[in-house]
Amino acid sequence: MSLIQAGVTSAVAIAERRRGKLGQSVYAGRPHRVIQRSFFALKSSTWLGVVSGFVEPVFYLLAFGLGIGQIIGNLTDGAGNPVSYSQYIAPALLATSAMNGAIYDSTWNVFFKMHFAKLYQTMLHTSLGALDVAIGEISWALMRGTVYAIGFMIVVTPMGLVTSWYGLLAIPAATLIAFGFGSIGMAVTSYVTNFQQMNWVNFFMLPMFMFSGTFFPISIYPEPIQYVVMAMPLWQGVEMVRGLMLGIIDGALFVHIAYFLLMTIAGLIFTTRRLTALFMR
Amino acid sequence: MTSDMIVAKDLKKVYGDFVAVDGINFTVKQGESFGLLGPNGAGKSTTMKMISSVSKRTGGELTILGKDPDKFGPEIRAHLGVVPQKDMLDRELKAWENLYTYGRYFGLSRKFLKPKVEELLAFAQLEEKRNEKVEELSGGMQRRLAIARGLVNEPEMLLLDEPTTGLDPQARHILWDRLFRLKEQGVTLVITTHYMDEAEQLCDRLIVMDKGKIMADGSPTELIKKYSSKEVVEVRFGTDKNEQFADEIKKLADRIEVLPDRILVYTAHGEQTLEAIVAKGMNPVTSLVRRSSLEDVFLRLTGRTLVD
Structure with a gap:
């Protein structure tokens, strides 16, 4: 059997199908092949790292919701109804777990693949484009975030913390949150060149987690600071999920959705540009 | 089909102030084994990257299989097999998975790839190592796996950047033997090397590069006759x-x-x-x-x- 074919090979035929289509130099229509590679890699990875990211928000729920919540008593939700402290923080922690899942993959894992495994360079030696790589990798981060969110739902629903059927929509909302964070996470990581800079990601993530209306309403801040918090992606995510899980649906929901869509698109554009600048210069 | 695989005219690549490739001209014909020879920093790898269509030229003309890489990058890459200097194998995957996923990046079907992966494992003499992770393989085996990976899309032209650097003499000879077989099957080979014996062994024709320029070109025997x-x-x-x-x-x-x-x-x-x-x-x-x-x-x- 010959290792080469005379004339046009099938890989070429596949690539030629995209001729003349929009963005043919950066997109081959195959991000799912990049995702498939992650499934292969997952088989041989340690599950401990995956599980630890999921249990973290659950621990927060137990410690703050059941622990400190006993002392605090009830709060009021956006519509003025009383809610228990656990009910108040559970949606925030769901949004956080979606964020965590996406951020773990799109920051440290991407950093490793980019600078040590040279994975993206390898992918770009094939007929894949930079946008395929970006979407494929961000989708993987998104999937991890979604799985975390579903896991969290499974824990909190029997605890009576989901009071509305709209709560089911918290899962797609978590997917959107993960998409946004995965996208921005990969974009930021692609500009980072060393470990020291990577630590800035953690430096930014922790306060955002603590102060984005996760554990207490942002109304306790002075007004200018409230606006700063409202500009943060986690606050947007927390409010979106909280509204859904407590059954408060209003126009703000669409603002949150628009926020994450923009975040996702911006992340994709910057990631694609950066991958092109790094590996196709 | 054109028989000119690569045509470079006054090809130039500049990074900031640094001129990596300074107006070179060459042609590679179908079935030819073509070498780019020169010391480190001569511009060989940069030239190779431009041929691989992962680096845009700064000036001049470049045509690969009749196509302009600036316009048809992904299409040209589908024609090529690339074996990079540092193998860049996927260390999270097993040997056979490296071949399979790489084929999937090209969009090739599972049906096509299943027998293809077997065939390539045999070619690389790695059948026994199919389920080993990359770390478990010796340097020579890793290089062979990288070459097998470069062949997964049945390329018409295989680009090898320093294929035997860092290998012991025995592993080098095994590798040369594999490359000879490809040559016999009519695969066009483009090889960069700073080893003269390698160039003499493998290349029908070569260009000698230094500081981004071509100093001489011809077959090894011609060059020796002319300059020594x-x-x-x-x-x-x-x-x-x-x-x-x-x-x-x-x-x-x-x-x-x-x-x-x-x-x-x-x-x-x-x-x-x-x-x-x-x-x-x-x-x-x-x-x-x-x-x-x-x-x-x-x-x-x-x-x-x-x-x-």
Whole structure:
């Protein structure tokens, strides 16, 4: 059997199908092949790292919701109804777990693949484009975030913390949150060149987690600071999920959705540009 | 189909102030085994990247399989097999998964890839190692796996950047044997190397590059004929003493090169010249008569040795 074919090979035929289509130099229509590679890699990875990211928000729920919540008593939700402290923080922690899942993959894992495994360079030696790589990798981060969110739902629903059927929509909302964070996470990581800079990601993530209306309403801040918090992606995510899980649906929901869509698109554009600048210069 | 696989005209690549490739011209024909030879930093790898369509040229013209890489990058990459300098294998995956996922990146079907992966594992002599992770493989095996991976899309042209750098002699010979087989099957090979023996072994034709420019081109034999003598006598008189004999020896040869540790004497008849040197009362500590190689061509062209 010959290792080469005379004339046009099938890989070429596949690539030629995209001729003349929009963005043919950066997109081959195959991000799912990049995702498939992650499934292969997952088989041989340690599950401990995956599980630890999921249990973290659950621990927060137990410690703050059941622990400190006993002392605090009830709060009021956006519509003025009383809610228990656990009910108040559970949606925030769901949004956080979606964020965590996406951020773990799109920051440290991407950093490793980019600078040590040279994975993206390898992918770009094939007929894949930079946008395929970006979407494929961000989708993987998104999937991890979604799985975390579903896991969290499974824990909190029997605890009576989901009071509305709209709560089911918290899962797609978590997917959107993960998409946004995965996208921005990969974009930021692609500009980072060393470990020291990577630590800035953690430096930014922790306060955002603590102060984005996760554990207490942002109304306790002075007004200018409230606006700063409202500009943060986690606050947007927390409010979106909280509204859904407590059954408060209003126009703000669409603002949150628009926020994450923009975040996702911006992340994709910057990631694609950066991958092109790094590996196709 | 065109028989010109690569046509480069006045090809240029500039990074900031640094001119990596400075207006080079060459053509690679179908089925040819073409070498880019030169020391580190000569512009070989940069040229290779432009051919691989992962680096945009700054100036000049480049046509690969009749297509402009600026416009048809992904299409051209589908035609090519790339074996990068650092294998860049997927260390999270097993040997066979490396081949399979790489094929999937090209959009190839599972049905096509299943037998293909088997065939390539056999070609790379890695059937026994199929389920090993990359770390478990020796350097030679990893390089063979990288070559097998480059063949997964049945490329018409295989690009190898320093294919045997860092391998022990035995692993090199196994690899050369694999590359010979590909050549026999009509795969066009483009090879960068700074090893002269490798270029002589594998390349039908080559360009000698230095500082982004082409110094010479031709077949290994042509280049040796043109830029060197048939034989070379290497004589050593000991450090510092080489210089003092240089003038005397010059009279006995076509040309000489005085290196810090030895004198290279270029001549048609090595043994006779060596006898003449000894007859003049000069007794070298060590002496060696050998055929001229591309190393000598490079020295002649640039005044420098290749591996320093």
